[in-house]
Amino acid sequence: MLTGPALARFRKNLLAWFSQFQRDLPWRRSKDPYRIWLSEIMLQQTRVATAIPYYERFLEAFPDVHALAEAPQEEVLRLWSGLGYYSRARNLQKAAQQIVALHNGVFPATEAEALALPGVGKYTAAAILSMAYGQKLAVLDGNVARVLARLQAIRGDLRAGIRWQELQKSAEALLAPRAPGDWNQAMMELGAILCTPKLPQCLLCPVSEFCAARKLGLADTIPEKRKKRATVELQLAAAVLLDPQGHTLLLPPPKPKAGPARKADVGAIVSRMWHFPTIEVHRDAALELRANLEESLRRGHKFSAPLERLPKVRHTVTYRSITLLPFRMKLKKLPQISGAKVLPLSDLSSVPISNLTRKIARAALDS
Ligand code: SF4
Known part of the structure; x- marks a missing residue:
């Protein structure tokens, strides 16, 4: 990696x-730190434009760590509703309670101490501590790893073996010690705006003169694509269920079941939230659903009303299609x-x- 005057110029160009x-x-x-922490958790798995309105609504409801705790x-899950990956919201609140109990609400x-909080890993801790408190901790996420890999023309799967640890060392070596918060944000911003996964804009890049991938014509091919887990179709x-007043019935959030993860875990698929009666079906969906409803909701008594089929809904949750x-x-x-509502x-x-x-409700309302 860079040293001496080249490193100084690299830092100066990127920060400017x-x-x-x-x-x-x-x-x-x-x-x-509360606001930075909230944004960092929301931005995991969520695009900036999507996160902004959620961030603002969330802060309005819970302006500080005490309100969240x-x-x-x-109510916390309701305001997270639609962002997905709800364990983030559950951990956020648990961490807020821990901060109030152990750290006076700060x-x-x-x-x-940051790493001991639920939902806070190495990346999140470095981001919050550098931006809020100016601590010299370098962040490494997918965006930063891509930039670093291109700067050094590192090939292969960036998360494999010791490569990730080496990238972490490079991130630490480059970190601008006088402005670690700005530095981390600048590296992430470069990855998000110019050094993007597809079609990096090297002509606009402030550090292109230092970039090995650009010199070798490899910017488009680094990093190597990761092998995806095979998709499971479900x-x-x-x-x-609808009454004449337009009311429907939702079942309570399912509890996690012990044992190995199952591909058709309906509880996980509905994100452990309020949901319509839902089952996995194999052959005759209407018949299987009716039998299940009669068994689970009416203890074996028949429903006389027909099941009207609505337009199908496609949904993807991680590897499940x-x-x-x-x-x-x-x-x-x-x-x-x-327990139902x-x-x-x-x-x-x-x-x-x-x-x-939400998609099911929309399908029912639009039909
Ligand atoms: S020159 Fe291109 S590939 Fe290299 S860091 Fe800049 S944008 Fe990324």
Whole structure:
């Protein structure tokens, strides 16, 4: 990696570019560790444009760590609803409670204490501590790893073997010690705006003169694509029970089951949130769903109303590709199920629901 005057020039070029071209993002307007932490958790697996309105709504409801720690979990999940990967929200709240209990409500300033919080890994700790407290910790995420790999023309799977550790060392060697927070953001911004996975814009790049991949004509081929886990196809059926007032029935968040992960774990597929009665089906979806509803909701008693088929819904959760067959059943009266909620189908916003449940509700409303 670079040393001496070349390293100084590299840092100067990148920081100058960042100060001129960085995007105006809401979390960049504050050094409050709570706000930075929230943005970092939201931005894991979520694009910036998607995260912004959630971030703003979340802060309005929970302006500080105390408000988040004390909130009902259901309210936290409701405001996260639609962002996916709900363990992030659950961990965020657990960590907030830990911060209140152990750190007087202030995000801890040491890496070891930050790493002890649920949902905070090496990357997140480095990002928060460098941006909020100016600590000299270098971040390494997918964006930064791609930039570093291209700068040094490193081939192969970046997450494999000791390569990731070597990238971490490179990130630390490059870190600008006087402005670690800006530096980390500048590296991430370069990866997000110019040194993108496809078609990197090397002509606009502030550090192109230092880039080995560009010199070798390899910018487009580094990093090597990761092998994806094979996709599993699943077929599910869900029932939208509807009374004459337009109310429907949602079942409570399923608890995780012990034992090895199952590919058709409906609880995980509905993100452990409120959901329509849903099962995996194999041959005759309507028949299997009806039998299940009669068994689980009516203890073996028959429903006389027909199941009306609604347009199918496609949904992907990590490696699962789901075809969901929603059915509507119009009933004079909804069955009374302990723990279930009866809500207007047109407004399920009072409880946390997954994107899949939202898609099913939309299919039922549009038909
Ligand atoms: S020159 Fe191109 S490949 Fe190299 S760091 Fe800049 S944008 Fe990325």
